[in-house]
Amino acid sequence: MSEKTKECPGCALEVPSDSEICPYCGYEFPSNSRWLPFVAVGMIALMLLWFVGC
Numbered sequence: 001m002s003e004k005t006k007e008c009p010g011c012a013l014e015v016p017s018d019s020e021i022c023p024y025c026g027y028e029f030p031s032n033s034r035w036l037p038f039v040a041v042g043m044i045a046l047m048l049l050w051f052v053g054c
């Protein structure tokens, strides 16, 4: 419980936080979250479009 782990979004199992690929399902963890702002902006834009579209 005290070890550093993170939950794999692919299989929902605990994997070591320093692993870049899930040993159970092979999910590739993004090493850097530089894509995250881009996705956030995209989602906000989509929500705005959806809101205006209604």
Ligand SMILES: [Zn+2]
Pocket: 008, 009, 010, 011, 012, 013, 022, 023, 024, 025, 026, 027
């Ligand atoms: Zn996994």
